[in-house]
Structures are given as C-alpha cells and as structure tokens.
Amino acid sequence: MPAVSNNGIIFKAIPEGIPQPDVHFELIHRTIDIENLKLGKNDFILRNLYLSLDPYIRTTLREPHSESFLPPQRIGHVISGLGVSEVIKSNDHNHKVGDLVYGFIGWEEYTHIKTDENRINCAPFKNINYHKKLLPEIPLSIQLSAFQLSGLTAYGSLMALGKPKAGETIYISSAAGATGQLVGQIAKIKGMKVIGSTGSDEKVDYLLNELKFDAAFNYKKVDLDKTLSKLCPNGIDIYFENVGGETLEVVLNHCNRLARIPVCGMISQYNITDPNGKYGVKNLELIFHKSICVHGFLMSDFYGTQTEKDFDKDMLEWVKSGKIVCKENITVGIENVVNGFIDMLVGNSVGKSIVKISDY
Amino acid sequence: MPAVSNNGIIFKAIPEGIPQPDVHFELIHRTIDIENLKLGKNDFILRNLYLSLDPYIRTTLREPHSESFLPPQRIGHVISGLGVSEVIKSNDHNHKVGDLVYGFIGWEEYTHIKTDENRINCAPFKNINYHKKLLPEIPLSIQLSAFQLSGLTAYGSLMALGKPKAGETIYISSAAGATGQLVGQIAKIKGMKVIGSTGSDEKVDYLLNELKFDAAFNYKKVDLDKTLSKLCPNGIDIYFENVGGETLEVVLNHCNRLARIPVCGMISQYNITDPNGKYGVKNLELIFHKSICVHGFLMSDFYGTQTEKDFDKDMLEWVKSGKIVCKENITVGIENVVNGFIDMLVGNSVGKSIVKISDY
Structure with missing residues (x-):
C-alpha cells in the first residue's frame, strides 16, 4: 500500500469571538505511509470515520494558561476532538485491526494513537476508553448523536x-x-x-x-x-x-x-x-x-x-422503538470540518453536528 | 393580674441600604391584659424569653411584591422573627401552660398566637412546630446558638x-x-x-x-x-x-x-x-x-x-463534650432589639446574636 492522503486541520491562531476558517485554522495536506510506519509499544493507527463537532471544542481554542476541564489545543498541531474510527494497524493487544472505537482523535483522516501522548492529554476524560464498545446494531452516526458524548x-x-x-x-x-x-x-x-x-x-x-x-x-x-x-x-x-x-x-x-x-x-x-x-x-x-x-x-x-x-x-x-429520534447535521469531508464547526457554533445547524470523513 | 407592659417593635418603613432605628422601626408602648384576654379556638399566649437575630430578617424588610422564601414584614405590624418562649395561657391542647417552645414570634414581650394567622404566614417554615422539643439539659440561649435555626x-x-x-x-x-x-x-x-x-x-x-x-x-x-x-x-x-x-x-x-x-x-x-x-x-x-x-x-x-x-x-x-463552643452576643431588653439587629447586620457582633427579653 503506498502512502495515502492524510489531510488534517491545524490550530493556527487563538480566536477572539467567533473563529474564522482561514484565520484560526489551516487545512494541511499530508500523506501517511501506513505500511512502513513503525509503531511504538501499544501504539495503533485509526482510520477516522466520523468526527463529533461539539460546543465544548470552542473552550479549548484558548490561551494555554486559562483554566477549563480540557487542556487547550496546541498552536501548530492538529485539532483534537471526539470521533468514531476503525483500527487499521496496531501494536496494542487491546485494539485489534478491524475494531471500531470511540474516543479522542485528530481532525484528520488517520490518527496515530501514541499511548503516552494522546490519552494523557485528556485528564478528566481519562476514563474514555478507546475500546468503549460500540453497539453493532446501531448506525455509526447514531452512535455519535444518541449515545456517547x-x-x-x-x-x-x-x-x-x-x-x-x-x-x-x-x-x-x-x-x-x-x-x-x-x-x-x-x-x-x-x-x-x-x-x-x-x-x-x-x-x-x-x-x-x-x-x-x-x-x-x-x-x-x-x-x-x-x-x-x-x-x-x-x-x-x-x-x-x-x-x-x-x-x-x-x-x-x-x-x-x-x-x-x-x-x-x-x-x-x-x-x-x-x-x-x-x-x-x-x-x-x-x-x-x-x-x-x-x-x-x-x-x-x-x-x-x-x-x-x-x-x-x-x-x-x-432509539430502537423510535421514542427518541435524532436529527443529524452531517458534513462530508475533512476539508469541510471547520465550516461545519462554525455553523454548529453560531447555531446554523440542527441537531447533532457530525463530519463524515470516510466510508465504512 | 393587672394589664402588663407589652412593648414591641413596629415595622415603620422599608429601608434602602442599612436600616436605621427610628426611621424604619418604632418602639411602641402597649399593655396586655392576659387574664381577661379571650382566646379563640387553639389560640395561646407566649411570654417571650429570647429572640434570635438573623440575617434573613433583612430580606423580609422589603416591598410586598418582591420574592423570597419568607413573606415580607407588614408595615405597621410588629416584626416577626424566631425565638424561645413560655406558654402562659392556652386554649390549645398541644400547647400547655409552662411549655417552652421555639418558633415564629413577634419582637414584643408577649405574643398572642392565633393559629390561622401567625403560622400560615410562614409557608416554607410551616413544619416549624411550636412544640419543637427544647432540650431540658441545655441552657435556653444555647438552644438558639447551637441548635434550631x-x-x-x-x-x-x-x-x-x-x-x-x-x-x-x-x-x-x-x-x-x-x-x-x-x-x-x-x-x-x-x-x-x-x-x-x-x-x-x-x-x-x-x-x-x-x-x-x-x-x-x-x-x-x-x-x-x-x-x-x-x-x-x-x-x-x-x-x-x-x-x-x-x-x-x-x-x-x-x-x-x-x-x-x-x-x-x-x-x-x-x-x-x-x-x-x-x-x-x-x-x-x-x-x-x-x-x-x-x-x-x-x-x-x-x-x-x-x-x-x-x-x-x-x-x-x-456541645456537651465541649467540641463545639458558641459565642453569643446577648442584648438585653425589648428596647434594644433594633440596635442588636443592626449590629448583627453590619458585622459588629461576634457569634450568635440573641436578645434576652425576659428571665426564665
């Protein structure tokens, strides 16, 4: 398998007021050579399927010193958020190739999870297990809109x-x-x-x-x-x-x-x-x-x-009986994440805002 | 027994800011002829021993329409507050002459409790029972400072x-x-x-x-x-x-x-x-x-x-073992209630502010 596209969204600058696409974020074009990438102990690679766009993310686009329950995003790094992914390469016996997982990933097509880095960064969410069982009978987007966060x-x-x-x-x-x-x-x-x-x-x-x-x-x-x-x-x-x-x-x-x-x-x-x-x-x-x-x-x-x-x-x-319905506002493609996020933030979207990154 | 003095404190005007003795309150000189006073069904008469001066009372010195957990005091009426009293005449089999009781009384020497009036006025406190047992082994002022409110x-x-x-x-x-x-x-x-x-x-x-x-x-x-x-x-x-x-x-x-x-x-x-x-x-x-x-x-x-x-x-x-001590700030006499209240409100007093109205 040759190197594949791994585009992502970088945090470029701390916004005051409503964030703007090209001022505070940047779409970067990268590739990832999954086959030849060496994994550290307990590392694994996720192919990201859906991103969850949530208001709390705005609170992470801030000065490093100010306090909140999640650490601030780091300038120059890919934005971190919740999503559903498929494990496609693994050096961790808890995460097998083919597993579907939910947890903190990057706003990018593939995320390389390094045990000691990505997870430690999310202290109050530390109990979010990348193994959190997804329900096989429920469509993946509904997993994000009616379950999980x-x-x-x-x-x-x-x-x-x-x-x-x-x-x-x-x-x-x-x-x-x-x-x-x-x-x-x-x-x-x-x-x-x-x-x-x-x-x-x-x-x-x-x-x-x-x-x-x-x-x-x-x-x-x-x-x-x-x-x-x-x-x-x-x-x-x-x-x-x-x-x-x-x-x-x-x-x-x-x-x-x-x-x-x-x-x-x-x-x-x-x-x-x-x-x-x-x-x-x-x-x-x-x-x-x-x-x-x-x-x-x-x-x-x-x-x-x-x-x-x-x-x-x-x-x-x-959900099964139809007593609960969930409107989803699904944006498609990594290049549209920021617009989807801002639409959610200013109230242009109805229901749960989700970005579909890849087919499953 | 001839008529005796029943001086009391009247609510004269609604204060803005810190209340002032003669502007917002008035000491009135009255008498009560206990022997000849006719009691209605379930009425009784209290000889007031101690008044409890508490910050919440400030919130009752307000416009009738504004909302709080207790009804506002009524202009021209005796101020209502908590205290310890002795039942000295009774037409209520739940309150016998000689009983010591705790509950809402007037800032006055004697309070005529009329079942349908005084008690109904205190809706959220309706479970305050005038029968609330006082502890015989504890001095009455300590009942107010370490127990009750x-x-x-x-x-x-x-x-x-x-x-x-x-x-x-x-x-x-x-x-x-x-x-x-x-x-x-x-x-x-x-x-x-x-x-x-x-x-x-x-x-x-x-x-x-x-x-x-x-x-x-x-x-x-x-x-x-x-x-x-x-x-x-x-x-x-x-x-x-x-x-x-x-x-x-x-x-x-x-x-x-x-x-x-x-x-x-x-x-x-x-x-x-x-x-x-x-x-x-x-x-x-x-x-x-x-x-x-x-x-x-x-x-x-x-x-x-x-x-x-x-x-x-x-x-x-x-309290018995001395693990808890209570400073009391005891004012004496109905004519000093208002000054004691204002001292408590502006922070001139230490501990529990109490007025001793009468010996027991």
Whole structure:
C-alpha cells in the first residue's frame, strides 16, 4: 500500500469571538505511509470515520494558561476532538485491526494513537476508553448523536441532576442542539411539560413538529421574560442551561423554589475573550431565596455510575422503538470540518453536528 | 393580674441600604391584659424569653411584591422573627401552660398566637412546630446558638450539600457569625482544613484562638484573591457562601473541580435595593468548566431527613463534650432589639446574636 492522503486541520491562531476558517485554522495536506510506519509499544493507527463537532471544542481554542476541564489545543498541531474510527494497524493487544472505537482523535483522516501522548492529554476524560464498545446494531452516526458524548451528557445530567418529575416544567435553551434535542425528548418520556428555545424558525418547527415539545420559540424574535411568563405560568422547575449570561439571569426570575439547573454549557460566553466583557449576572441572590441548585457537570462525572447503566439500557430501547429520534447535521469531508464547526457554533445547524470523513 | 407592659417593635418603613432605628422601626408602648384576654379556638399566649437575630430578617424588610422564601414584614405590624418562649395561657391542647417552645414570634414581650394567622404566614417554615422539643439539659440561649435555626442550617448544609472530606479545604465567609462559627467547627471535626474570613481583628482572633481555624483573615484589610492564593494553595473544595457578589466571583476562581458551594445567604446584596445596583458575577462559566455545584437551601429543607436526625445526635454530643463552643452576643431588653439587629447586620457582633427579653 503506498502512502495515502492524510489531510488534517491545524490550530493556527487563538480566536477572539467567533473563529474564522482561514484565520484560526489551516487545512494541511499530508500523506501517511501506513505500511512502513513503525509503531511504538501499544501504539495503533485509526482510520477516522466520523468526527463529533461539539460546543465544548470552542473552550479549548484558548490561551494555554486559562483554566477549563480540557487542556487547550496546541498552536501548530492538529485539532483534537471526539470521533468514531476503525483500527487499521496496531501494536496494542487491546485494539485489534478491524475494531471500531470511540474516543479522542485528530481532525484528520488517520490518527496515530501514541499511548503516552494522546490519552494523557485528556485528564478528566481519562476514563474514555478507546475500546468503549460500540453497539453493532446501531448506525455509526447514531452512535455519535444518541449515545456517547451527547447521549450520556443529556441523560446523565437530566436524570441525576435535573431529577425530572411528571407534571413539572422544564425549559431548555439551545433546545435543537445535539444535547438539547435529547434532553427534551427524555423529559417528555418522563411526563414533563417541555419548553425549548432555539435560534431559527426552522428549528422551532423541528422542536414542535418532530420532537413534539409542548412549546418552542425563536429567542431572536421574542422578549424572553414575557415569553417565559406566558409559556411557563407555573414557573420553571428545571432549566437546562446551555447559554449562560443574560438568559440565565432572566430564567432565575422564573424558577420555582427548589428548581434545578444542570449547567451543560454557557455558549453565549465562550466567544467573549475579555473577562470583563462577560455578562455579569446580578440576581444570584435568588439561588438563596429559592433554594435553587446550579450544577455544573461533565459527561465523565457519570462514568461507572448507576445512571450510566440506566442510560445504556434506556437509550438503546428508546432509539430502537423510535421514542427518541435524532436529527443529524452531517458534513462530508475533512476539508469541510471547520465550516461545519462554525455553523454548529453560531447555531446554523440542527441537531447533532457530525463530519463524515470516510466510508465504512 | 393587672394589664402588663407589652412593648414591641413596629415595622415603620422599608429601608434602602442599612436600616436605621427610628426611621424604619418604632418602639411602641402597649399593655396586655392576659387574664381577661379571650382566646379563640387553639389560640395561646407566649411570654417571650429570647429572640434570635438573623440575617434573613433583612430580606423580609422589603416591598410586598418582591420574592423570597419568607413573606415580607407588614408595615405597621410588629416584626416577626424566631425565638424561645413560655406558654402562659392556652386554649390549645398541644400547647400547655409552662411549655417552652421555639418558633415564629413577634419582637414584643408577649405574643398572642392565633393559629390561622401567625403560622400560615410562614409557608416554607410551616413544619416549624411550636412544640419543637427544647432540650431540658441545655441552657435556653444555647438552644438558639447551637441548635434550631443556626445549628441545623450549619450542620445540614455542610453535611448534606458540602459533603466534607478529610484533607479538603473549606473557605467560610462571615465565619464569625452565628452559622459560620458552627460550620467551621464541624468542618474541623470532619478533618478539613478550615479558612475563615470576617470583618474585624477581634473576630479573626476569635476564629484562630478560640475556634482553632487553620487560618483566618479580616477581609477589610486584604486582597481576597491574593490571600486565598496564599492560604488555599490546593484550591477550595467547599465554599460556604454567606456573602455573594464580588466575593463569590473571586472564590469561583479558586475553586477546585467538583467544588461545592452551599449558599446560606448573600448578605452583601441584601442592602442593595435597586436590582441594577447589585453586583454582576461574570465568571459563572467556571461552574461549567469545573463541575461546581452551587446549592441554595433553607434550614427547613432538612426537616424530617436523616441529616436532621444525625444533627440532633451529633450536636448534643459535641456541645456537651465541649467540641463545639458558641459565642453569643446577648442584648438585653425589648428596647434594644433594633440596635442588636443592626449590629448583627453590619458585622459588629461576634457569634450568635440573641436578645434576652425576659428571665426564665
């Protein structure tokens, strides 16, 4: 086998605000000679099939010193993210040629996994096993949209932190995103009244007509405070927080006593680089007055818990029975990853954003 | 028995900022003819012995429409607060003459409890039973400082929400206050490194030399950020939040992943009446980045839980054995209630603020 194309996306410069394709990223053309490449002990090579494009990646495009749960991307290196791949060469008995695996890979066609490097870099995700069993009966793209990061994030946080009760009201911001679309459907299954907001009329339509939310609105077109007064006359019991900033401030005013706020992200703040430019939330006193619980989490917080076991069982059943559907926004080709990522970040995509890198 | 003096404190006007004695309160001179007073069904009369002066009362001195866990005080009526009293006349078989009870009473010498009025007014506290057994072997003032509101608030929130682990670090703001002094001592018993801040050198001395905190500082004299860097080199695992505003913002920067923040109050914000004048916290994104849990609560959230049972047992043992000591700041006389309250509010008092109304 001769050397093959191994194009990839390099992190070129730290963005302020919304990243731009050629300013902050660079498509590099490389080849890889798989046959002649010498593998170190426990190394293996992945042929990448699908990349998962997720909001958290924006938080890794930052100055090295600033703190987050994942290390920053390194300038001049291929961007790191989650994906599904096939093992095509291996010096690791845990990863056999032909295995399908899920984990951190590069935004590139082939990734050379070096045990001591790639994996150590992802401390809080260290339990992500490249061996994490993929479900043979579920299409690979659905593995990314309903299971893995998006699935366990949605299920784990809603069930373990949100503690849904039938008859209560949940409000979900970024409701048509990868996680929001699952949270809303699980909340419906649990008997909640589900209200979602999103950034386009097309996505509102998706929430109402395909996901059967009780109500949905385009946040760009309404006054949030008045809309929540109208749609949540009994107040909000769970706020599924994806947005942060002013939205959080308004929602706190509508929360009921003992409301739960799982914090899945605060995407409105990610693109504000100046700490003083971030939105200052002035009514946190309500957390005290109303015994509210605001709970940040990572998917990996649920690893090995009963919640994860319940998730594996419930989600498989729901997906198979059609109780849960997942919109996927599939971009094709390594050269289109950056545009797909930016579309996801600015809200131009519906559902789970995925890039198909190669056929399986 | 002729009519006796029943002086009391009337709520005169809603304060902006720190309340002032004669502007917002009024001492009124009244008498009560206990012998000839006709009691309704289930009514009873209390001779008030001790009043408990607590920061939450500031939140009730507000416009009727604004929301909190307790209803606002009513202009022209006697201020309502917690205290210990003796039943001296009763038409209620649950409250016999001579019983000592704890619950909501008026800032006055005698309170006529009318079942359908006084108690209904305190919805989230509805489980406060005027029959709540007082412990015969413990002095009445200690009942207020180590048990009841301050005790269960400290123990319940630290144990159930803070989840202390030996070797971890806790930072307590308002550490020399009624709740803070207990939280710090319980955290020490649980093997934590305990750091406290307070507003005077006298109180710093109390924390270090009487309560044996690992470190304490006068927040008025230091740069909080630098001080926490120095005193908490391993970061903060529990922040016991009494203050809010800018303090919370600084502390979030020092929190470790999976930190817990029980929100007992945000006293820095209570006296700011204009919602736009409140401090805007800009780094809430850290709740997401570090999987922090910010948890508001009320003492009554722990009623009937295992935590309350553990509290009853542990606190009695700790107080009897001297493992827990409580500084009390006892004011004497109904005419001094308002000054005692304001001293507590502005931080002039150490420990639990109590007013002795009458001998027992």
